[in-house]
Amino acid sequence: MNSNGTPNEKFTFTDRDKVEKILSQYPDKKSATLPLLHLAQSEKGYISGTVINTVGGLVDCHPAVVMDCVSFYTMFYTKPHGRHIIQVCQTLSCSLNGADALVDCVENKYGIKPGETSEDDRFTLMKVECLGSCGTAPVVQINKDYHEGLSPEKFDDLLESLP
Amino acid sequence: MNSFKPVLTEHIHEQECHTLSFYKSVDGYSALEKVLKMDPKKVIQEVKDSNLRGRGGAGFSTGVKWGFIPKDSPKPTYLVNNADESEPGTFKDRLLMNKAPHQMLEGMIIAAYAIGCQTAFIYIRGEFYKEYQLLEKVMAEAYENNLLGQNILGSNYSLNVVIHRGAGAYICGEETGLIESLEGKRGWPRIKPPFPAIEGYLQCPTIVNNVETLSCLPHIINRGADWFKSIGPEKGPGPRLFCISGRVNNPGVFEEPMGISLNNLIFDRAGGIPDGKNLKAVFPGGSSSAILTAEEALDVNMDFDELVEKGSMLGSAGVIVMDETVDMVQACLNIARFYAHESCGQCTPCREGTAWLVKMLTRLVNGSGTPTDIDMIFEITDNIGGLIDFSKGSFGKTICPFGEAVAWPVRSFVEKFKDEFLKYLPQEKVIA
Numbered sequence: 019m020n021s022n023g024t025p026n027e028k029f030t031f032t033d034r035d036k037v038e039k040i041l042s043q044y045p046d047k048k049s050a051t052l053p054l055l056h057l058a059q060s061e062k063g064y065i066s067g068t069v070i071n072t073v074g075g076l077v078d079c080h081p082a083v084v085m086d087c088v089s090f091y092t093m094f095y096t097k098p099h100g101r102h103i104i105q106v107c108q109t110l111s112c113s114l115n116g117a118d119a120l121v122d123c124v125e126n127k128y129g130i131k132p133g134e135t136s137e138d139d140r141f142t143l144m145k146v147e148c149l150g151s152c153g154t155a156p157v158v159q160i161n162k163d164y165h166e167g168l169s170p171e172k173f174d175d176l177l178e179s180l181p
Numbered sequence: 182m183n184s185f186k187p188v189l190t191e192h193i194h195e196q197e198c199h200t201l202s203f204y205k206s207v208d209g210y211s212a213l214e215k216v217l218k219m220d221p222k223k224v225i226q227e228v229k230d231s232n233l234r235g236r237g238g239a240g241f242s243t244g245v246k247w248g249f250i251p252k253d254s255p256k257p258t259y260l261v262n263n264a265d266e267s268e269p270g271t272f273k274d275r276l277l278m279n280k281a282p283h284q285m286l287e288g289m290i291i292a293a294y295a296i297g298c299q300t301a302f303i304y305i306r307g308e309f310y311k312e313y314q315l316l317e318k319v320m321a322e323a324y325e326n327n328l329l330g331q332n333i334l335g336s337n338y339s340l341n342v343v344i345h346r347g348a349g350a351y352i353c354g355e356e357t358g359l360i361e362s363l364e365g366k367r368g369w370p371r372i373k374p375p376f377p378a379i380e381g382y383l384q385c386p387t388i389v390n391n392v393e394t395l396s397c398l399p400h401i402i403n404r405g406a407d408w409f410k411s412i413g414p415e416k417g418p419g420p421r422l423f424c425i426s427g428r429v430n431n432p433g434v435f436e437e438p439m440g441i442s443l444n445n446l447i448f449d450r451a452g453g454i455p456d457g458k459n460l461k462a463v464f465p466g467g468s469s470s471a472i473l474t475a476e477e478a479l480d481v482n483m484d485f486d487e488l489v490e491k492g493s494m495l496g497s498a499g500v501i502v503m504d505e506t507v508d509m510v511q512a513c514l515n516i517a518r519f520y521a522h523e524s525c526g527q528c529t530p531c532r533e534g535t536a537w538l539v540k541m542l543t544r545l546v547n548g549s550g551t552p553t554d555i556d557m558i559f560e561i562t563d564n565i566g567g568l569i570d571f572s573k574g575s576f577g578k579t580i581c582p583f584g585e586a587v588a589w590p591v592r593s594f595v596e597k598f599k600d601e602f603l604k605y606l607p608q609e610k611v612i613a
Contacts, residue, residue, distance in 0.1 A: 044343070056307070111432075114427050152499070
């Protein structure tokens with residue numbers, strides 16, 4: 019067992035070329051930590067203990083040091099989520115323009131509260147802080163895409179369209 | 182002022198404005214060609230003379246910042262383009278990246294040349310994935326056309342640019358937090374001095390400049406420092422991207438000269454307030470600025486120094502408009518919650534204080550507040566970030582300015598709308 023409580027197994031990156039490219043871009047290996055974690059998460063869906071072991075090996079850091087970094091950033095998930103991660107911005111401009119109604123939409127229709135995943139693993143709902151798109155409030159990020167200027171009706175149609 | 186023509190956003194409505202071929206068709210990279218024949222010292226002097234001040238929030242002189250780079254340091258020098266736009270109410274850098282990425286890149290190459298940097302980074306906030314993908318394409322185009330890489334445009338100058346994605350942390354917009362994050366660590370700000378220009382990324386001299394700041398550079402080189410200085414107030418001149426959001430008819434990014442009146446921005450550019458409601462309060466410079474009452478807001482120009490005189494700041498020029506229907510206690514709680522969530526946890530006054538503010542404001546909203554809560558909120562804000570009064574200079578209770586960034590707005594809500602806070606107290610507890 020290592021410090022983060024997982025067996026000393028390693029995750030294998032699918033895109034080895036990308037790993038090499040990332041490592042070669044920085045004058046210092048440790049700087050590659052965030053991009054490697056992003057890549058691992060895009061391949062595996064979340065940051066597992068095995069990912070932490072592998073990334074630690076690649077950047078010459080103890081897994082605990084990598085874990086320390088992972089735990090700081092909200093975009094790194096340490097457990098699996100639904101297929102569509104719905105992130106509703108709740109900061110002031112979105113809040114003033116109806117963000118709460120969007121959260122209600124998901125809660126009422128799919129029976130999940132912020133932080134929860136639907137039983138069919140289709141949706142995970144999250145409330146997040148400022149997404150930097152206040153001029154088109156309210157804004158929701160679903161996986162990598164922004165959806166701006168949403169009304170509850172438009173949002174409902176959008177959710178319906180997702181597999 | 183009526184004669185002002187947008188500079189940074191002049192072409193954003195054209196199709197394909199993000200491409201290299203379009204940018205070249207509007208004289209793009211001509212400033213770079215000029216700069217590559219100049220002495221770097223002259224470039225720094227030109228930018229100093231222009232009085233360009235940083236567009237990220239702090240408003241520090243860009244040329245002076247560059248001048249802090251040690252002469253003849255044996256270490257490499259780094260440039261970081263701060264594209265971690267996360268200040269609530271601010272959404273201009275995203276526009277510039279989407280619509281004028283080559284303008285930003287040209288500015289970066291000019292800055293890098295001036296400070297003698299061979300490796301530069303773009304630290305882009307992790308959520309901006311579409312923009313990240315676009316920038317990858319832009320960089321590839323630039324390398325193919327010898328605008329990046331070895332011997333740029335046949336000169337002796339070489340530069341590589343690396344795009345680095347953040348991962349969801351507001352504090353990484355603070356320049357030393359950003360540098361720590363770039364080094365693969367938690368984005369915990371560093372104690373200053375040493376400033377990044379002396380010891381930044383990997384303990385090497387590093388300059389961190391905002392996207393909009395860098396985007397100004399090609400224009401300063403092409404049209405000269407005097408032209409730039411002639412736009413708006415001389416001490417903080419230039420075109421500025423004002424972001425207007427909240428309760429307005431026509432929210433968006435508006436490029437105007439520095440020093441435009443806030444009244445003009447809200448009621449003319451952003452089309453005023455919906456449903457004929459009245460203005461109640463405004464954040465003039467992102468959520469870290471102290472709010473202005475309607476009366477104050479209608480009588481202020483968007484100028485660095487004037488806003489400081491009025492007890493607030495221009496910050497990132499993110500204007501959030503609140504109308505008479507907005508509950509000031511709820512709005513204050515919303516902002517306090519943002520800061521509690523984003524506090525990096527390094528300094529005790531901020532880590533504990535922001536959580537306390539949220540607890541107390543939540544309690545107040547839920548009808549369980551006590552009469553001493555108002556004073557307690559003041560006490561906590563003082564403990565986190567000192568007083569709003571700049572002349573008293575009560576700064577520095579935390580390592581970075583985040584402490585002030587939460588204390589100023591929260592305190593301003595309570596000071597300026599105290600009646601609304603008192604109304605939330607259960608009646609039997611109000612002592613006459």
